[in-house]
Amino acid sequence: MTIIKTSAKPKLKNPILIEGLPGVGNIGRVAVGYLIKELNAKKFAHLYSEHFFPFVMLQEEYQLHLLKNEFYYWKAKKKGQRDIIFLVGDCQSLSPHGHYEVIEKILDFVEKFGVKEIFTIGGLATGEVEKKPETLGSVTDKKLLKKYKKYNIKFTAGEKVGYIVGAAGLLLGLGKERGMEGICLLGETSGFPIVTDPKSAEVVLNTLTKILKLDVDMSKLEQRVKEMERFIKKIEELQRKAIMEITKEEKAPVKGKEQLRYIG
Amino acid sequence: MTIIKTSAKPKLKNPILIEGLPGVGNIGRVAVGYLIKELNAKKFAHLYSEHFFPFVMLQEEYQLHLLKNEFYYWKAKKKGQRDIIFLVGDCQSLSPHGHYEVIEKILDFVEKFGVKEIFTIGGLATGEVEKKPETLGSVTDKKLLKKYKKYNIKFTAGEKVGYIVGAAGLLLGLGKERGMEGICLLGETSGFPIVTDPKSAEVVLNTLTKILKLDVDMSKLEQRVKEMERFIKKIEELQRKAIMEITKEEKAPVKGKEQLRYIG
Amino acid sequence: MTIIKTSAKPKLKNPILIEGLPGVGNIGRVAVGYLIKELNAKKFAHLYSEHFFPFVMLQEEYQLHLLKNEFYYWKAKKKGQRDIIFLVGDCQSLSPHGHYEVIEKILDFVEKFGVKEIFTIGGLATGEVEKKPETLGSVTDKKLLKKYKKYNIKFTAGEKVGYIVGAAGLLLGLGKERGMEGICLLGETSGFPIVTDPKSAEVVLNTLTKILKLDVDMSKLEQRVKEMERFIKKIEELQRKAIMEITKEEKAPVKGKEQLRYIG
């Protein structure tokens, strides 16, 4: 059960998809969240799935909130820009096969709007404090190297790390099977402990806005990250707690000295 | 495989759903179980699922009992009351995605009877002994705050805990996606060790009966909890044992000094 | 994917189902395996499933063998006897929900042959060496107590243990949902370490043959158990090894001092 519900049907012209779901350093989440706010993009659909955590969040102390991924759109304002569909959300799948199922649903959905190009944003955990984080890239096809070379993207991710887990990787991998192409932009970040890294997010955001010719005021990023961080920390803490609960339930010991009698 | 079987088709007028499945302190289970008994509600359907534990219970020493969730109905007796569907049962889902699947089935089912409003009952584990437990609340929509304010419900659950796991949360979260609204009532309870907390259940029950204008004699609650507790403890113990069995099976070591030879 | 393939379509009159899949002490497997041999029952169908272990066994040193459950039939020879479908096999499901799925398939299958009554055979692990093991019973309906009382079955399983895991329990629990009825016969056995317990199997077999008015020579049981034990031990060992392999694969540590770099 993975369901997408639409609240509006925007007419988009040759749109691109930009993904920023939670992940290492929350680079994608912060960068795409900021873009949505600054560009005043409009929400038009949301997705929920049995592959997400089996709980609801409490927002503003009293309101129940189902875990979701959300779709926003933005229409090009001037020449050289492209219509955009943004994908953000509370979480990714809990189970390995859930990733494939949810991402196929997302691709089915955006394909109908004519998406043929995908940008995914993630963090690359280097295990070291990154004083001058850079943007690394990985593409679906060799020919894209030339296209993106001028944006100062380091195409050495394969050397530093060998794989991209979850939506940032599979949207491109599975998208390519449908004839889509794209790039994964990765901001270098320490990756441990898992905290939101606004500096790395800014670096990736700079790369992305240059590529897409977007006029975005970066001055509010730091403030926005602080606002977002509260929510992000909360959901991460909840997921940790929920996992502990689930695990505890699964591993609860038999109390007392009861003999273990069982039948089979 | 999640199946609902009906034994009667009651005609209900704008009914509400009240859920009380097993959970923290068994607040919901005890409170709703008591209501069913005192109101003499009638069983009309039951649900079983591949997402429940793969065992049958033994009742009264000799009788096999498939794990189930059960639906009861009660018709309003006087003005100001509402028809009610009660949901109680032996257990919730074993797997995370099972929660979503079972709850969607339940919503499909009650939606046919016209349910548009849901009350879920749970416990909030505070980690402390609660001498004067209170009722906390969480709603699907801000406008419900006003409606429920007068019932002395504390809308601070989000501050104390960030999420609601399982049916108590997902019935409301997924129900909202169908245009249903509702409230989750939570009784404060220590939560550790996991025991049935009749005092907390009574507090929530008082809140619930006031909201629903139900005339329920509370004097038998203590006695009823004692009766129910035997069954509840048994099933909890069984689940712990079963988990141990399953885990043991999955982790059984190779005996002796056999070399590990394998093929792939 | 759970598939049943039939090699013959016997015409059976009001048959009963007798299940003896692997479990505690292998009571069911040994008892039902012996009955099949002694009664010269005929194989007419087999089942395999994605819920079984993902390996094939090697038989007689060189032959590949897919894990299976098998159906045999036997026709009543004299008055008072009933036609019988036997269910035996190499294993039960690996996952909790797999149990429900496989057992529903089995019930679908035997229902077509008119099965309305089920006997399941299992072991009750007491945790103690059982010098004089007895047959315990558990039924789907109170009225069956009277029917089976005279066979010296102790209906106290609920007191000693609270549940019956897997096919021995779920065939009856899920069968009851289809209007079938039946009894689970359990032989007391130590249960630890998990070994085949021929003495307990014989006790249950004696009870079963009395109920069903079957003429079975018990003198070869000990010899047969020895023969079966080799195969049974082998498959148990394989399952332990396979679990270790699967677990090892899932828990393999990163070698060396490589830094953990990852992307999300």
Added chain:
Amino acid sequence: MTIIKTSAKPKLKNPILIEGLPGVGNIGRVAVGYLIKELNAKKFAHLYSEHFFPFVMLQEEYQLHLLKNEFYYWKAKKKGQRDIIFLVGDCQSLSPHGHYEVIEKILDFVEKFGVKEIFTIGGLATGEVEKKPETLGSVTDKKLLKKYKKYNIKFTAGEKVGYIVGAAGLLLGLGKERGMEGICLLGETSGFPIVTDPKSAEVVLNTLTKILKLDVDMSKLEQRVKEMERFIKKIEELQRKAIMEITKEEKAPVKGKEQLRYIG
């Protein structure tokens, strides 16, 4: 979701299937990979599945690569040879039931090309350094023993190990259910630590080429193994890392001294 995409529809005459997916010692992968290269077999289809790891690999530092299994074909050049479909790939299934699902898809696919005979290649981990590794065999049917006796295959795998995990076993086990027959060829290898064993691969390759009357120059094997090993080591390392990530996520502790408050 397990999908096979074809890029060509070769007309094959009574082809055999030869499988060499990753496994113990990577015997199958190396042997079949070398055959494909030396015979200049043509790729005509690939498979991807939700049962594979939820990540994409990075190849040549910058290119995203979805995990896949691939099909190649080769047409017989002279009398006594047979048309061949080769199956190789990056990985096998992550979950037990995934093995069954993926392998059934593969069998559906090759059955359409008329495959009735299967060769699977694997390694048998002996736990010892194998100075003179030999080829062991296991067949779907006793009658094949005679056919393959002359090739110096030891049919004693059942004695050394009891089962064959994954594709090498299930392709034959599930294939037999469709009337296919075949042999699993296993090269003896230490199996610990998991490294590619070119010597054992060569031994199995010699057996296979004799059976199939293939003219293959073995002189480049060592060089090819070195080339392949880099890729194989990478994907193995990635899988280990990914498993650690997944595990870490599932087991992340709650930081600080927060009290565990939860609701249910």
